[in-house]
Amino acid sequence: MFSRDRTLVWLAGFLGVVVCAFAVWQEMNPGYRRYQREFRRLIEERFGPERAALTPAGVQQIWIRSANRVDRCTSCHLGVTWEGLENADLPYRTHSKKPLEHHPIERFGCTYCHGGQGYATKLPDAHGWVKDWEEPLLDTTLAKDYRVREKWAFVEMNCNVCHRFEREIDGAGIVNLGKKLIREKGCRACHIINGRGGTIGPDLTWEGDKNPEQYDYTRITTLPTLLAWQIGHLQSPKSFSPDTVMPDFGFKSHEAMAIALVLMSWRKVDIPVDLLPGVVRKDVPTPEELERERTMREGEGKFFVEKTCFICHDVSSLGIVSATKIGPNLALAVEDAPRRFGRTLDSFLMNPTGTMQVVLSKQIQLTDEEKREAIRLLKLAYRKYKEQQSAAENKP
Numbered sequence: 001m002f003s004r005d006r007t008l009v010w011l012a013g014f015l016g017v018v019v020c021a022f023a024v025w026q027e028m029n030p031g032y033r034r035y036q037r038e039f040r041r042l043i044e045e046r047f048g049p050e051r052a053a054l055t056p057a058g059v060q061q062i063w064i065r066s067a068n069r070v071d072r073c074t075s076c077h078l079g080v081t082w083e084g085l086e087n088a089d090l091p092y093r094t095h096s097k098k099p100l101e102h103h104p105i106e107r108f109g110c111t112y113c114h115g116g117q118g119y120a121t122k123l124p125d126a127h128g129w130v131k132d133w134e135e136p137l138l139d140t141t142l143a144k145d146y147r148v149r150e151k152w153a154f155v156e157m158n159c160n161v162c163h164r165f166e167r168e169i170d171g172a173g174i175v176n177l178g179k180k181l182i183r184e185k186g187c188r189a190c191h192i193i194n195g196r197g198g199t200i201g202p203d204l205t206w207e208g209d210k211n212p213e214q215y216d217y218t219r220i221t222t223l224p225t226l227l228a229w230q231i232g233h234l235q236s237p238k239s240f241s242p243d244t245v246m247p248d249f250g251f252k253s254h255e256a257m258a259i260a261l262v263l264m265s266w267r268k269v270d271i272p273v274d275l276l277p278g279v280v281r282k283d284v285p286t287p288e289e290l291e292r293e294r295t296m297r298e299g300e301g302k303f304f305v306e307k308t309c310f311i312c313h314d315v316s317s318l319g320i321v322s323a324t325k326i327g328p329n330l331a332l333a334v335e336d337a338p339r340r341f342g343r344t345l346d347s348f349l350m351n352p353t354g355t356m357q358v359v360l361s362k363q364i365q366l367t368d369e370e371k372r373e374a375i376r377l378l379k380l381a382y383r384k385y386k387e388q389q390s391a392a393e394n395k396p
Helices: 002-028 031-047 097-102 140-145 153-162 172-184 224-236 253-265 287-298 304-306 330-341 347-352 354-363 368-394
Strands: 060-065 069-071
Touching: 069 347, 140 153, 153 253, 172 253, 224 253, 287 304, 304 368, 330 347, 330 368, 347 368
Parallel strands: none
Antiparallel strands: 060 069
16 A cells, blocks of 8 residues: 555656646747747848847837836747848738838737737737737637638728728728728718717617627528628628618628728727827718718708608708608609609608508608698698709709
């Protein structure tokens, strides 16, 4: 018995020494050392031993003092600021110059733009592919996993976290498309964005911060992710939210992707002011946008906004513009009703048939008094339309 116990003690001691030795070896030979040795060989081959002698060794880090943030990515990505390594393999490749003109690496670090776990010095920790880390590296691997064709789409999304109020971001084609579509389709007519807009739909100001668990992914046939839900909802709103009044805009896949990335970028991130020089920090509408919003919400046609008619219809002579234009211009309803239905506008609206019967019974339920108000406004819109048309014809 004593002999066996002594053997077990010796064995446990031996295993302990082995484990300690392995831990010491790992500590003395961290993963970045191999990359630094290979980088030094690469520099020696391309530029000679004198340049190779200048390559850094040991942990490299960038301390963003105002944010108390440390990025150690350059311990492996040693060539980011070197000239002549533009075609080198990763992680030694030179970073493209244009982004660094306004975001010098010594001031901004890496992870604000690229994601990942800045203080880590080995894979997969540094790339953020670890449990409970919610900011993975926004690289081509992530794009491939999410089946996104634009390989830097997620980096562009991160750009918009800081640059959300700018009309365009230099070099961010997919995000710029999303911003353009959001403006052109009049999303603000139904949604509050940055404190302005309608209340028919949910507030989108901080859409990217909403809890992913609140969404139903049963309709998704690909990866059950928030990005997939946003894309699916944009392309087929009623399939994902049966009670929504949001119309189908007919977005193509790349358009829905662009808008979804913008929506997901609208989140709160604590970024020091000194890192945002020259960045537009508030949503500044143009005078034309302000006047259009005022006309839609306060002008003579506000009834058609309040009752959501404008989602499908223009009422052009009253300044009401539909982003979808699914239905006809209601400024011409006085002459459209007799031509299309063989009835006066008054008769048709009081007792609608066809599509309007369904709409006015399920989606836009109007009292008889509200129907009479709609008739009055539509006749006003028709008179104004004719006046505007006459003025245009007589214009020299």
